[in-house]
Amino acid sequence: xxxxxxxxxxxxxxxxxxxxxxxxxxxxxxxxxxxxxxxxxxxxxxxxxxxxxxxxxxxxxxxxxxxxxxxxxxxxxxxxxxxxxxxxxxxxxxxxxxxxxxxxxxxxxxxxxxxxxxxxxxxxxxxxxxxxxxxxxxxxxxxxxxxxxxxx
Numbered sequence: 001x002x003x004x005x006x007x008x009x010x011x012x013x014x015x016x017x018x019x020x021x022x023x024x025x026x027x028x029x030x031x032x033x034x035x036x037x038x039x040x041x042x043x044x045x046x047x048x049x050x051x052x053x054x055x056x057x058x059x060x061x062x063x064x065x066x067x068x069x070x071x072x073x074x075x076x077x078x079x080x081x082x083x084x085x086x087x088x089x090x091x092x093x094x095x096x097x098x099x100x101x102x103x104x105x106x107x108x109x110x111x112x113x114x115x116x117x118x119x120x121x122x123x124x125x126x127x128x129x130x131x132x133x134x135x136x137x138x139x140x141x142x143x144x145x146x147x148x149x150x151x152x
Contacts (some may be wrong), residue, residue, distance in 0.1 A: 043080055045071060048094055051082045057097040061107070064090055069109050069117070096098040 014027045051058060058091055059062055061068065067083055070093075079102045084092040095103050 022041055043078065044075060046080065046082050048082045048084055050092055051080060051096070054096070056079070058094050059085075059097050059100060061093045061095075061103070061105075062086075062090070063087065063093045065114060067091060069113060070106075073106050073110045076109075077102050079106055 012031055014023070014026065016023050041054055061082070079095060079099050081093060081095040081103070083092060084091050093103075
């Protein structure tokens, strides 16, 4: 709790000959103005509400499948987007209209990676095949020799 409070707190210094309530209120207004003005708009994956709050036109594309893989690719292309779930494993990709070219490239890379991932078997399947192959091989016979007592 204490760490959370320290992380969210900040220091304000005011230089005044006489610190009145009016001077303190003016200083706090200036701090609030700086805080509200200084925040850049969010980028990358966001909620639909945040994306619509940017005040730009948006487009949508239906997307089926792995959203995590799309997140990885989208971070590389630095696009602003959001997912709206329409069904099980069915999403509507919402993005800024001005970033249509970047989204097109991003989707091309996403489909390429998704197709490559489908072709490659999982690690568990490969391990299962390897153990089956080892079990099919003829087991080696080991010689067991018993040593006699050692002379000292």
